[in-house]
Amino acid sequence: MSRRTQENLIAGLLVLVFAAYLLMTLSLGPNARLVPVPIALLGLGFLLIQIVSQNRSDGREFQLDLFASLTAGAVSSTADASGEEEPEPRDTRESFPRELQAAGFLAAFIGLILLLGPIAAVFLFTSAFFLVTGHFAPLKGVTVAGLCTLALYLLFAVGLQLQMYHGVLAPLFEPR
Amino acid sequence: MLEAIVAGLAALATPQAVLFMLVGVSYGLVIGILPGLGGIVALALLLPFTYGHELAATLALLLGAHIATIWGGSVTSILFKVPGAAKSLALVFDGHPMTRQGHAARALGASATAALLGGLMGAVFLAFTIPIVRPVMLALGPSEYLMMALWGLTIIATFSEGSLLKGLVATCLGIMVAFVGMDPVSGTPRFWFGNVYLLDGISFPVAMIGLFAVAEMMTLYVKGGAMVDRVSGEQRSTVLDGVKDAFRHWGLVLRSSLLGLWVGVLPGVGASVGGIAAYAQAAQTSPTPERFGKGAVEGVIAPDATLGANEGGGLMPTLAFGIPGGESMAILLVAFLAMGIVPGPRMLTSELDLVFSMVWIVVIANLLTALIGLAISSRLARLPALNPNVMIPLVLSVCLLGAFATRGLIEDVVVAAAFGVIGYLMNKYQYSRANFVIGMVLAEMIERNLHISLGLYGEFFLFTRPITTAMLVFIVVTTALPFVRRYRRSRASAAGNGS
Numbered sequence: 001m002s003r004r005t006q007e008n009l010i011a012g013l014l015v016l017v018f019a020a021y022l023l024m025t026l027s028l029g030p031n032a033r034l035v036p037v038p039i040a041l042l043g044l045g046f047l048l049i050q051i052v053s054q055n056r057s058d059g060r061e062f063q064l065d066l067f068a069s070l071t072a073g074a075v076s077s078t079a080d081a082s083g084e085e086e087p088e089p090r091d092t093r094e095s096f097p098r099e100l101q102a103a104g105f106l107a108a109f110i111g112l113i114l115l116l117g118p119i120a121a122v123f124l125f126t127s128a129f130f131l132v133t134g135h136f137a138p139l140k141g142v143t144v145a146g147l148c149t150l151a152l153y154l155l156f157a158v159g160l161q162l163q164m165y166h167g168v169l170a171p172l173f174e175p176r
Numbered sequence: 177m178l179e180a181i182v183a184g185l186a187a188l189a190t191p192q193a194v195l196f197m198l199v200g201v202s203y204g205l206v207i208g209i210l211p212g213l214g215g216i217v218a219l220a221l222l223l224p225f226t227y228g229h230e231l232a233a234t235l236a237l238l239l240g241a242h243i244a245t246i247w248g249g250s251v252t253s254i255l256f257k258v259p260g261a262a263k264s265l266a267l268v269f270d271g272h273p274m275t276r277q278g279h280a281a282r283a284l285g286a287s288a289t290a291a292l293l294g295g296l297m298g299a300v301f302l303a304f305t306i307p308i309v310r311p312v313m314l315a316l317g318p319s320e321y322l323m324m325a326l327w328g329l330t331i332i333a334t335f336s337e338g339s340l341l342k343g344l345v346a347t348c349l350g351i352m353v354a355f356v357g358m359d360p361v362s363g364t365p366r367f368w369f370g371n372v373y374l375l376d377g378i379s380f381p382v383a384m385i386g387l388f389a390v391a392e393m394m395t396l397y398v399k400g401g402a403m404v405d406r407v408s409g410e411q412r413s414t415v416l417d418g419v420k421d422a423f424r425h426w427g428l429v430l431r432s433s434l435l436g437l438w439v440g441v442l443p444g445v446g447a448s449v450g451g452i453a454a455y456a457q458a459a460q461t462s463p464t465p466e467r468f469g470k471g472a473v474e475g476v477i478a479p480d481a482t483l484g485a486n487e488g489g490g491l492m493p494t495l496a497f498g499i500p501g502g503e504s505m506a507i508l509l510v511a512f513l514a515m516g517i518v519p520g521p522r523m524l525t526s527e528l529d530l531v532f533s534m535v536w537i538v539v540i541a542n543l544l545t546a547l548i549g550l551a552i553s554s555r556l557a558r559l560p561a562l563n564p565n566v567m568i569p570l571v572l573s574v575c576l577l578g579a580f581a582t583r584g585l586i587e588d589v590v591v592a593a594a595f596g597v598i599g600y601l602m603n604k605y606q607y608s609r610a611n612f613v614i615g616m617v618l619a620e621m622i623e624r625n626l627h628i629s630l631g632l633y634g635e636f637f638l639f640t641r642p643i644t645t646a647m648l649v650f651i652v653v654t655t656a657l658p659f660v661r662r663y664r665r666s667r668a669s670a671a672g673n674g675s
Binding site: 007017050054133152162163165 | 206210339341342344345348349351352355359361362364366367390394397398400563565566568569570572573574576577580581584586589590593596597600601605607619622623626627
């Protein structure tokens with residue numbers, strides 16, 4: 001999938017978000033929608049101009065960044081004001097499996113937290129991550145994960161006295 | 177007044193006060209470094225420990241912790257591109273590029289020193305300017321605060337990663353997300369989908385943890401390799417270089433501190449606007465603005481000096497009028513009342529020694545934070561060179577636990593993860609995350625002040641309030657200026673090519 005198609009897909013998705021948001025404001029009173037409506041309309045407007053702009057045949061985007069504006073053009077207009085490096089052209093086919101893996105790791109971690117609670121999930125996730133990536137030998141990986149979990153437990157549960165969530169499976173382990 | 181200054185210091189010369197100050201600063205540094213847990217959480221967690229101790233010692237614990245969280249937040253911005261709090265966002269712009277170039281120790285040194293100098297100036301101004309600032313503060317109403325929020329929004333609207341339009345879309349998205357939950361004026365539930373969790377709105381620190389920290393870890397995994405290319409042994413500069421940088425740019429430190437003090441004095445504006453504004457003025461006044469965004473040390477010094485001075489400024493309305501300068505100050509106000517300190521004009525007369533105790537606490541806490549910060553900076557600078565296979569699970573664990581810790585709600589962990597995916601996509605397709613976050617921060621201020629202004633001054637308040645009108649003109653001019661400059665440049669280059 002070309003970069004432009006991907007950009008159009010994202011922009012299309014955002015158009016749907018803005019449109020749905022606008023629709024939802026219809027059920028609100030005049031005070032409650034006083035600011036959300038113009039903001040959603042503005043966002044929708046900007047997005048439509050962006051879609052037209054990114055699909056222009058010359059491929060030129062309506063670009064302006066902070067540095068160009070502050071420095072009277074001393075800096076290239078593509079400089080990244082947020083300190084992030086210039087966008088590197090990524091090979092989508094190459095990065096997509098890695099992206100799926102990253103999302104998978106995150107989903108698995110969240111799943112573990114919901115099932116077992118944060119502390120047990122941290123131990124299992126870090127141990128599994130070390131084992132899967134092979135960064136540490138299995139025993140060392142589990143030991144490092146255990147020490148990290150202990151440190152986090154001491155910090156959050158003991159130090160900050162945070163009432164921990166024990167997961168949806170907790171009732172199974174409770175004494176009857 | 178001299179008596180009050182001496183009495184204020186003497187109250188802190190007890191073993192309990194010294195111990196509480198040390199504990200507060202150390203605790204604040206740890207909390208500040210944890211993503212999402214800023215000064216608000218630090219103060220909220222300390223509240224139960226504030227009863228039954230010496231008044232000055234308790235104040236040292238609270239204020240010391242609060243001040244130390246500021247530099248703690250800067251550390252994660254500089255090293256990991258993860259703002260510890262919204263106010264530390266501007267530190268990401270040049271601090272992280274410095275880390276990537278092997279100047280992390282220098283950036284941390286400059287950051288700690290600038291925060292110290294800013295904090296000292298803030299304390300001095302707090303001590304001497306209360307009578308001067310009071311009439312100015314009272315002259316500003318909700319319509320002027322609305323204009324300030326809009327100014328903040330137009331300033332950051334230009335912080336776009338490439339496309340200005342995408343930056344504006346991201347800002348609108350951030351504002352829209354902030355409207356989830358109860359309408360602050362009418363109490364109408366909005367965009368809550370029948371979910372009670374959403375009635376409280378999306379927690380700002382949770383969204384930020386997701387957008388920056390979780391998204392960064394995803395990016396790191398997809399990209400592979402360490403966060404910084406250079407290993408710790410190849411640091412190109414030292415902490416001392418950073419300290420010298422801060423002193424060399426004393427003019428910038430002074431300007432940024434004054435800005436921070438002013439932003440702190442204005443109730444409800446918040447330090448996040450100050451940090452961004454400080455960065456913008458540093459770039460505008462620099463003789464070499466082309467270095468900004470690529471690792472200019474001035475881009476670290478300016479926001480940190482502003483944040484340091486902001487605390488002194490924030491104490492002013494809290495103490496003098498009982499109006500908190502920000503969320504942290506609101507919690508501090510609660511603590512003050514619990515300790516029997518009643519803010520108001522009396523603080524500036526019969527309770528002046530207590531005010532000076534606070535001034536001294538700000539000074540000493542800033543000094544302690546800077547000393548500890550400078551001592552540990554060179555070690556902290558090695559962290560980003562950690563192998564990603566170690567860093568990813570550890571940072572993710574800390575961040576998701578941090579998300580849970582903000583309100584003790586498990587739903588916040590899921591929301592942080594969802595924002596992580598959104599942040600990854602925003603980064604990939606260059607919809608500015610910084611704009612999104614600042615939109616979220618300013619949304620409530622805009623909505624609340626708009627409603628109050630309409631109620632108080634009528635529909636045409638923009639033109640009936642002279643200061644508001646002047647500020648509106650200022651906003652229009654500063655927003656239009658970049659476009660005019662760009663147009664002129666393109667015409668000049670077209671003329672040059674033609675000849």
